[in-house]
Amino acid sequence: MKILVPIKRVADPDNANKIKVAADGQKVTSDGLEWKLNPFDEYAVESALRLNENAKTSEKLGETIVVSIGNKDVGQTMRQALAMGADRGVLVAAEDDQLDSLVVARALKAIVDQEKPDLVLMGKQAVDGDSNTAGQMLAEMLGWPMATFAATIATTDGGKSFVVGREVDTGVLTLKVTGPCVITVDLRIVTPTAVKNGVTPADHPYADGARYASLKGIMAAKKKPIAETDLKTLAVEATPATKYSKFELPPARKGGAVFVASVEELVQKLRTEAKVL
Amino acid sequence: MTDVLVVAELLDGKMRKTTLSAITLAKKIADGTGGKFDVLSIGAGAKAAAAELATYGARKVFATEVAGGYIAEKFAPTVADLATKGAYGVVTATASTYGKDLMPRVGARLSAGVASDVSDVSTEGGKLVYKRPMYAGNVFGYVEVTTKVQVVSARQSEFEAAAPAGAASPIEDVAAVTDAAASRVEFMGLESVKSARPELAEASVVVSGGRALKSAENFKTVLEPLVDAMGAAMGASRAACDAGYVPNDLQVGQTGKVVAPKLYVAVGISGAIQHLAGMKGSKVIVAINKDKEAPIAQVADYFLVGDLFTVIPQLTEEVKKAKAAH
Numbered sequence: 001m002k003i004l005v006p007i008k009r010v011a012d013p014d015n016a017n018k019i020k021v022a023a024d025g026q027k028v029t030s031d032g033l034e035w036k037l038n039p040f041d042e043y044a045v046e047s048a049l050r051l052n053e054n055a056k057t058s059e060k061l062g063e064t065i066v067v068s069i070g071n072k073d074v075g076q077t078m079r080q081a082l083a084m085g086a087d088r089g090v091l092v093a094a095e096d097d098q099l100d101s102l103v104v105a106r107a108l109k110a111i112v113d114q115e116k117p118d119l120v121l122m123g124k125q126a127v128d129g130d131s132n133t134a135g136q137m138l139a140e141m142l143g144w145p146m147a148t149f150a151a152t153i154a155t156t157d158g159g160k161s162f163v164v165g166r167e168v169d170t171g172v173l174t175l176k177v178t179g180p181c182v183i184t185v186d187l188r189i190v191t192p193t194a195v196k197n198g199v200t201p202a203d204h205p206y207a208d209g210a211r212y213a214s215l216k217g218i219m220a221a222k223k224k225p226i227a228e229t230d231l232k233t234l235a236v237e238a239t240p241a242t243k244y245s246k247f248e249l250p251p252a253r254k255g256g257a258v259f260v261a262s263v264e265e266l267v268q269k270l271r272t273e274a275k276v277l
Numbered sequence: 278m279t280d281v282l283v284v285a286e287l288l289d290g291k292m293r294k295t296t297l298s299a300i301t302l303a304k305k306i307a308d309g310t311g312g313k314f315d316v317l318s319i320g321a322g323a324k325a326a327a328a329e330l331a332t333y334g335a336r337k338v339f340a341t342e343v344a345g346g347y348i349a350e351k352f353a354p355t356v357a358d359l360a361t362k363g364a365y366g367v368v369t370a371t372a373s374t375y376g377k378d379l380m381p382r383v384g385a386r387l388s389a390g391v392a393s394d395v396s397d398v399s400t401e402g403g404k405l406v407y408k409r410p411m412y413a414g415n416v417f418g419y420v421e422v423t424t425k426v427q428v429v430s431a432r433q434s435e436f437e438a439a440a441p442a443g444a445a446s447p448i449e450d451v452a453a454v455t456d457a458a459a460s461r462v463e464f465m466g467l468e469s470v471k472s473a474r475p476e477l478a479e480a481s482v483v484v485s486g487g488r489a490l491k492s493a494e495n496f497k498t499v500l501e502p503l504v505d506a507m508g509a510a511m512g513a514s515r516a517a518c519d520a521g522y523v524p525n526d527l528q529v530g531q532t533g534k535v536v537a538p539k540l541y542v543a544v545g546i547s548g549a550i551q552h553l554a555g556m557k558g559s560k561v562i563v564a565i566n567k568d569k570e571a572p573i574a575q576v577a578d579y580f581l582v583g584d585l586f587t588v589i590p591q592l593t594e595e596v597k598k599a600k601a602a603h
């Protein structure tokens with residue numbers, strides 16, 4: 001099947017505590033931090049590749065297209081997804097201040113209208129803005145059904161539908177969604193048996209996590225096409241509906257843990273000092 | 278003057294307590310702007326749940342029966358339609374997985390801007406400014422929504438549950454609005470882990486375990502007795518969830534649940550940024566770890582260095598003793 005995977009680059013999430021705010025509070029700066037593929041998007045690429053391959057024979061069953069919106073440096077991040085095995089990329093040029101989830105969803109809709117994929121598979125949230133909104137908005141704009149926070153995906157009805165296990169607060173909620181549809185993925189989608197496409201043997205030993213790009217993959221990615229377009233060409237209304245007026249760092253917790261020497265001392269402090277026991 | 282529509286969350290035909298945080302946000306906006314707030318009870322058993330929802334001081338409670346389990350495609354058209362008809366300035370729900378799933382869909386349907394998972398709102402100068410944790414809680418952003426209607430979800434741990442108030446609100450039935458997308462999605466079931474313990478997001482004490490627990494068995498035999506002695510909810514780090522020691526709905530962190538209990542006890546959790554994002558709002562944090570350099574020390578108030586397999590059983594006994602004595 002044809003799968004479209006929207007991806008975003010984010011400042012290294014493992015060093016998110018090194019994010020700074022400009023002195024005037026107008027800007028978040030991630031100077032000195034590496035750009036990484038948003039982890040959930042990396043997992044979406046991995047699950048798209050699993051859906052689109054017979055892992056036993058290495059036969060390819062469909063096309064996986066990655067799309068990203070932002071300045072041209074995003075192309076580097078896109079090469080990472082191409083090196084994992086995605087077939088081609090679409091880069092929508094835009095300035096960051098033109099973008100919020102509404103504009104992003106509109107731009108993605110324009111790409112979906114052009115590419116007509118059977119499935120849009122994306123991360124549940126980008127770990128910079130932490131909004132968790134673009135996938136749901138895209139689905140609504142397309143008039144498509146969706147399944148968010150997917151921990152498992154199994155194709156059914158000859159690949160036309162998907163049985164999706166969604167991780168929700170109260171447990172696992174299972175939906176059957178008929179394509180074309182939007183699925184957003186959660187962390188467990190990359191566990192060894194989370195994605196079943198009815199072709200790869202169910203007991204195929206997938207590694208836990210997203211695949212690493214092989215050297216061959218990295219070389220091949222250099223030659224894979226990335227088509228470039230922009231918001232204007234796509235006739236996307238590029239007016240964000242949200243406006244950040246200020247950013248600030250959270251107040252530090254009064255640092256310096258008190259080290260206690262024994263269980264007795266801990267319990268006594270919790271009772272008499274913190275008064276929480 | 279901004280009127281607010283609160284979308285309630287139901288489970289098994291009853292209001293989920295998560296709803297009460299969105300009501301608190303709605304009250305704050307209504308009080309700050311001289312507006313009113315209404316509540317929509319939607320889903321299976323909506324009419325019965327409306328009676329309970331009517332005790333929180335809303336101007337009106339709407340009830341829309343939708344048979345079967347929750348499906349966003351069935352709910353969003355009704356919410357959006359009611360939002361337009363009632364000329365609400367803000368539509369809100371709590372940012373549980375329900376609110377996170379549903380509200381952006383409502384936003385797109387209304388061509389509205391969405392401020393998700395907000396931790397506060399201010400109403401200075403008639404403008405609503407929402408505070409949002411971003412970058413795993415390492416930055417706060419202050420955001421305005423510039424569309425006529427604003428769609429907002431409230432972080433449960435930051436808005437205290439609303440208390441019952443005044444006379445019962447009138448209840449009005451509203452017909453469901455349908456949409457073609459709903460015909461392509463089918464609810465197949467909800468598998469819940471039933472627990473006698475308090476809910477993680479609502480508990481006043483949370484005891485969480487990390488990968489250092491080493492097995493599902495140890496969560497049961499070592500950690501659970503402490504959890505129960507403290508009358509706590511049990512949580513876990515992502516590493517422990519990923520390792521399969523406990524189900525993922527116990528995960529505390531940036532992409533799991535955000536908790537802010539009175540007391541948070543982190544057992545064998547090193548304190549990755551993603552975990553801290555989910556618990557650093559706790560009033561008192563206790564870390565129990567054999568590595569005193571572990572990053573959890575940056576947020577902990579009390580730190581006990583030691584082997585958890587020795588310390589936890591002792592602590593369980595001490596807590597029992599202390600509770601029995603008072």
